[in-house]
Amino acid sequence: MVEDERRMAAALQRGLQAEGFAVDLAHDGEDGLHQARQGGYDVVVLDIMLPRLSGYNVCKQLRAEENWVPILMLSAKDGEYDMADGLDLGADDYLTKPFSYVVLVARLRALLRRDAGRRPAVLSAGDLTLDPARRKVARGDRQVELTPREFALLEYLMRRHDEVVSKAEILEHVWDTFDTDPNVVEVYVGYLRRKVDAPFGRNALQTVRGAGYRLAGDGG
């Protein structure tokens, strides 16, 4: 979600998290564009009036880069741009402020559903599965208990399975900071290994020295 009004952004984040969504925030256009480029998002909620880089330009830029992540645009009704502009730019849907929270969620679900056919609700990597909605993780048919932080880390790695993910990226998305000691990531990867790999003789969580970590898509 790219939204510069912090109170509104925080409120929507809480609400959506309660619905079971995982929400990353960006507070200006530059940051939003940067995060969207990382990929891994099912949908982007994009305000038009933003500091540094307008939502208009964020959308234009993403589409120019052939990034087709679904985008739901938000705008004040007295804004410079209107719905036709938004859709012309490659947005997938459009809401005018003030909007109803319920309507926002409904539109989001519609956008997600549109993509749902291609994306399984449960993340998997080999026989390792993670269900974001139910907060459950299993190796084969054996349940694995994880703490919230461990779960968030594993979810992020599974969404990007087979890719090498740097500690900086992990800190940004899982810890929501970037200037923390990266050692905390090493510690938590260690915890995960002891829970989802070691007891099963697996090696799905691989260290890529100097680059980050990779979760093997075939489960290690």
Added chain:
Amino acid sequence: MVEDERRMAAALQRGLQAEGFAVDLAHDGEDGLHQARQGGYDVVVLDIMLPRLSGYNVCKQLRAEENWVPILMLSAKDGEYDMADGLDLGADDYLTKPFSYVVLVARLRALLRRDAGRRPAVLSAGDLTLDPARRKVARGDRQVELTPREFALLEYLMRRHDEVVSKAEILEHVWDTFDTDPNVVEVYVGYLRRKVDAPFGRNALQTVRGAGYRLAGDGG
């Protein structure tokens, strides 16, 4: 393209081939499903009303097998199924007969474009491949393990394959310095040769005496 009306299928095939697409035909659902399972298709055009196995079931079956090839569904407007059904099944787009040929091509291009964005760029030189996102290198289908420095060097050489690249350029781009002893480049080229060339009897990493190195684009 899975379409049982032979005249229509042949006409579309000719038209699409003229646009530069390579088109395989199937005339019933069983055959279509069988061919789609072979993989290697960028998009499937799938009629709903088909002999032996309906497009509805072909789509359902493919998704159940976690085959996420983009599917464009075609149907008669008076058909038993409507657009919502098609999309719910995991189709990516939907056209109602009669449709305009121009619209079909536009939709196909949209689907292809969407997938291009989510597919990571992989560098290749002959049967040598390097995936920057996954940090993986393979000669043919054999994985090759590289250290970070080796990987960075090979990536740079592959991005400029077939060109002669001087040691100074390599130092600048891979080591980020220019006043280092160029011998380190020689050492690392040697390491790479032992990992990606020698075990396979290849000679992709060529020395151009007095000028630098060249990575043969056909893989050596």
Added chain:
DNA sequence: CAGTCTTCTCAGCCGCCTCTCAGGCGGGCA
């Protein structure tokens, strides 16, 4: 308020990676 769980910091250890060095090889040229 006690007990438990979770998160995070810290410091020490380990092993791989990086780079240097020196000797060897061979192509080109006089």
Added chain:
DNA sequence: TGCCCGCCTGAGAGGCGGCTGAGAAGACTG
């Protein structure tokens, strides 16, 4: 044929990235 210079390579030292056990501080629960 013999020399020079550019390139190759084996050996080894040192550094640094990553792992882990211990424990402190904070959050939650009953």
